[in-house]
Amino acid sequence: MGATLNTLWRYTPLLICLAIWEILATAGPVSNQLLPDVASVGKALWSLILDGELLRQAGHSLYRAATGFLLAVVIGTTAGLLMATFRGVRLVVNPIVQMFYPMPKSALIPVMMIWFGLGDMSKIVLIFIGCLLPVVISAYNGARGVNPFLIWSARSLGASRTSTLVQVTLPAAMPEILNGIRTALAFAFILMVSSEFVIAKDGFGYLISQLGDGGAYEAMFAVILVVAAAGFTADRLYGAFVRHQLRWREP
């Protein structure tokens, strides 16, 4: 009971914001076109859920984001660990990483359109590239920061290079890798929505622009809030996963 009250107290500011929104929209000087009131946004959301449109577009979007993101996590972690272990890999991969790292990834959207067309592939590759670099860099830094005594002990106890990499370096670098993956998760959502805005064919971004162009602003606000909530939920779930993964660490 006390915990519930605490949560309620913690999120009261959110309710205050909703109340201000409602007052501005219904009584304020702002026209209803610019700011639809809370109830009508809720109604629009409900009807989008009922006719299945929201779920269908969400499926498209989340499929792309998840595919690009997961590929980036697997390949990025491997590349980062190999870079930290083998000088040859580092010398070949590092200049490429350094070259692409500061580039705003959204600039690649037109090229992805030229190379992969308007379908899923262009967005998956864009999300993959955008998520890859934070993961590579964090895995590389994490693996480089591993206490060399751990690696030397494993080696002197007869572990092969591969098993040292998998059983010592990877777990020791895990906190930093998981941090980089969190950045990548945020980028996955940003690039998902951006690419769907620009290459509008389906997905959340398409639905938002289509509703906006059609003047259905209540529904547009509703979908935007759904996307925001999806990004927030993904981050929270990931945070819980990280805490579970790192429970072996001393607090």
Place this chain on the structure above:
Amino acid sequence: MTRPASPAFTPARARGRAAPGPQAPSMLGAVWRRLTSDTVIQLAVIAVLLIAWETVTRLGLVHPFLLPRLSAVLERIYNNALNGKVFMDLGLTLYRAAAGFFIGVAVAIPLGVMMARNAGVRWFFDPLVSIGFPMPKISFLPIFILWFGIFDTSKIVMIAFSCFFPVVSATYAGTLGVDKWVIWSARSFGARESQVLREVVLPMALPQILTGIQIAVPVGLITTVVTEMLMGGPGIGGSMMAAGRFADSVGVFAGIVEIAVLGAIVVKGVERMRAYLLRWHAEARH
């Protein structure tokens, strides 16, 4: 950059004596070491990639629409530089990015400090910031277009909104983490609250604030390019979309190279700024 085997374990005199050995092999060795040093190899990798790009496209292995020749792209950039298009595009993009970034930071840093120091402010803004931080802010762009039109205002508001959250949460966490003993000793030496804030709290929170800024800068650039792509007009994003619409892939790739250079300059500039601002800090000493 030659790398002696282990400088830490070699006495200084021994290092000095090692140099005048047999002349020819050591010189060859020095040349070999220089050629295989990390920097040279990494530059060589980039050169090989660029040569491969030019060769593959010259041999016609890739359709020029998919990958135009490197020389054609560079020529386009050169022409754009001569007629000033590069500077107009990049200047406008930089102006929007910088305006949005500075507005976002100017709101975020004071708010973050106040959140750490005032329970009421913290109570109100903590849930809002912790919900806003992981949201994909770019999805709010249509709302800002609806409110502020399709010109610079909506772009700048969107960029400020994106840059705000990383900086406010970093400032809040950094200010909250400042050691209480340092603040207490400054107070007991008679420092006023404003002095404590300026001379103790802000410098000690600065590393974390700068980390937040280093997240906000790339996010701001990504956002700038997307807003320009969606609303068109001058600016690097708009130019790239226009080139894409006319199937002018040379123009698209020229835009990518231009924005990559701008991004590299900005990101490296922020790294330099961090090194300069934190030259007193322990992290500058390695």
